[in-house]
Amino acid sequence: MLRVPPGNFTMSVRSMWGYDPVLMADPTLLVIEDAREHAILVRVAARRALPGLDVRVAGDGREGIAYLAGTPPFQDRRSHPTPDLIILDLIMPEVDGFAVLEWIAQDAVADRVPVVVLTGSPDTEAEQRSLGLGAKSFYRKPDTLDALGQVVRDIVESHLGEEIMSGSSGPVL
Numbered sequence: 227m228l229r230v231p232p233g234n235f236t237m238s239v240r241s242m243w244g245y246d247p248v249l250m251a252d253p254t255l256l257v258i259e260d261a262r263e264h265a266i267l268v269r270v271a272a273r274r275a276l277p278g279l280d281v282r283v284a285g286d287g288r289e290g291i292a293y294l295a296g297t298p299p300f301q302d303r304r305s306h307p308t309p310d311l312i313i314l315d316l317i318m319p320e321v322d323g324f325a326v327l328e329w330i331a332q333d334a335v336a337d338r339v340p341v342v343v344l345t346g347s348p349d350t351e352a353e354q355r356s357l358g359l360g361a362k363s364f365y366r367k368p369d370t371l372d373a374l375g376q377v378v379r380d381i382v383e384s385h386l387g388e389e390i391m392s393g394s395s396g397p398v399l
Contacts, residue, residue: 253276256339258283261315262285270375272313286320288320294309312340315345323356330360
């Protein structure tokens, strides 16, 4: 039986697990994807990989930038937390993924959030351009839904799994 001295519960938990669960919020993933069925699959696969993950979806590049900038309707950071990871599609109408990467590179807070590109773009130079604009990783969307789910699980586990175990949290506004 674990005995915790009165009044020292938080201190005991910190020493047992290395972090304070009271101060830690669930990590947030922002998916910027215009294909609704892909966005749903990414959300499901990400939550399976990391139960408790808060997955938000922006339906295009313009909405993704508004979310990251905290402009209406995303200005309340308690309701729309700054993400700990972004999964970004490149092929979107009006504001594409490259424009989102360029915007992120100029924003002090958003620039600290890792961006992983997950795209169906056949452009052979898309990977180099994405990485050059600051993306941490680049993946091509596989042909099957099962394979896409596995890629998303790998992305979430590799970028957020270590963060959860180390007790660190994402950028703070």
